[in-house]
Amino acid sequence: MQILYLIYFFIIGTVFGSFYNVVGLRVPKKQMFQSERSYCPHCRHTLSWYELIPVFSYIIQRGKCRHCKAKISMIYPLVELFTGFFFAYSFYVFGFQFELITALFLTSLLAIIIVSDLKYMLIPNQVLLFFLPFLIVCRIFSPLDPWWSPIVGALIGYLLLALIIIVSRGGMGGGDMKLFGVLGIVLGYKGVLLAFFFSTLYGTVIGAILLSLKIVERKKPIPFGPFIVFGSLTAYFFGDALVHWYVSTFFYTLKNI
Known part of the structure; x- marks a missing residue:
């Protein structure tokens, strides 16, 4: 059962990691809450669901856009793997204790920071202010x-x-x-x-x-x-x-x- 939980948290982490890529890229440009779906930054083609599968889409497409053949940044799969690994490791360390929630919030914050700082050399205030109250509450209960x-x-x-x-x-x-x-x-x-x-x-x-x-x-x-x-x-x-x-x-x- 432990292995199943670890796999579950890893998969959930990669899914969240895919979303955190979007957050880290769009929040500094104040585009986060636009209704526009994910698209290729080179040809701006709207991506289909099978082009958005964490890690696997990058591998299957050999790191290139299916439409314009431009290279996809390694940041995308690395952040997905980063988030997946530390979601799973957080569960491995804490199990179903309240501190697990703290670890997941911390991992989420840091995943977004990696993207935004590597791309723009910027750590957005909006991201810090979003996570701050959650982390305070986590420290109150844990x-x-x-x-x-x-x-x-x-x-x-x-x-x-x-x-x-x-x-x-x-x-x-x-x-x-x-x-x-x-x-x-x-x-x-x-x-x-x-x-x-x-x-x-x-x-x-x-x-x-x-x-x-x-x-x-x-x-x-x-x-x-x-x-x-x-x-x-x-x-x-x-x-x-x-x-x-x-x-x-x-x-x-x-x-x-």
């Missing part, structure tokens, strides 16, 4: 210990990024700052600090690799949102285990010096 951790976490996340923006004179964006404020509610003060650490680590390492491979230019800005996404997920799912491992290893090393 509180952290201590209870004030989400409040302090939101303040630390917001103010830490604000300080970095001031010191670096715009080295990070206001969207990153607001996103960390929202993430602080979910992760708490310890988790948001871990999320910042991992985000910075991933950004530094991957950025250096991209520069060394000359995939990006030295002065060309790189969207930081995807690094925040994976840094936050690392802190959310593995933060406690990583901190416990680090502390136990540190004290073991001190004891044997």
